[in-house]
Amino acid sequence: MKKSDVIQLTAMPLQSPTFPRGPYKFFDRQYMIITYETDADAIRALLPEPLELDGNTVSVQWLDLPDGEGFGAYAAAAQTIPCKFKGESCVFVSQMIVDNCPPLAGGREIWGYPMKYGQPVLQVTGDTLTGTLDYAGQRIANGTMTYKHDAFDPGNAAKAEEMLRRTQVTLKIIPDIDGRPAIAQLVGVNFTNIHVKGAWNGEARLELIPSVNASIADLSLRLIVGGIQFLTDMTFHYGRVLQDYLA
DSSP: OOHHHHTTOOSSOTTSOSSOOSOEEEEEEEEEEEEEEOOHHHHHHHSOTTOEEOOSEEEEEEEEEEEETTTEEEEEEEEEEEEEETTEEEEEEEEEEESOHHHHHHIIIIIOOOEEEOEEEEEEETTEEEEEEEETTEEEEEEEEESSTTTTOTHHHHHHHHHHHSEEEEEEEEEOTTSSEEEEEEEEEOEEEEEEEEEEEEOEEEEEOOOTTSOGGGSOOOEEEEEEEEEEEEEEOOOEEEEETTO
């Protein structure tokens, strides 16, 4: 294999790259996002500079992704933190857990998403939208939300689209062969071609269980703000460097 062939590969292994070249289209991507109040000082300690605190709320979100081009079908859960970057309202993705190798590898290697392997599940059970999250054989989060109680509110879709259009920020750390960072960047990611097919606000409840290697409970729950469920198609492009810590 020639050098020119090597640098055209999208990922390892060379015989069967773990993920193809993007952009990546997603269809019927479903979210349940539960927002809650927590301690502002605890949030501040998790925001890498130059990100700035933007209130005292964080969110735990569950995603069901049945059709992601190049990645297949999988589920994910994440903890996200509203923040500001140079005055722009953004969302810092603090932790993320998925149940499928290609999006896990691609998410970490391309965009710097802080992904680990676990068992997130989002499903409808009876009259309730439920999210469960297991890591290392332990339940670390339970979330529930009323199922489509306000189906006729036209403002829900606009709210969901605004959330999806907000820049997501990740901290991308990739070590060099000697263990020192080869890449240390803040990365900005924006979705495009967003089509919200449905969105519903509702009452929600959340339980967080402490776990040393999946520590979403470290941002303790003080007060539930609310929940939102939405279904969308969208396109996932490559990101951009917001801050290069090694420059």
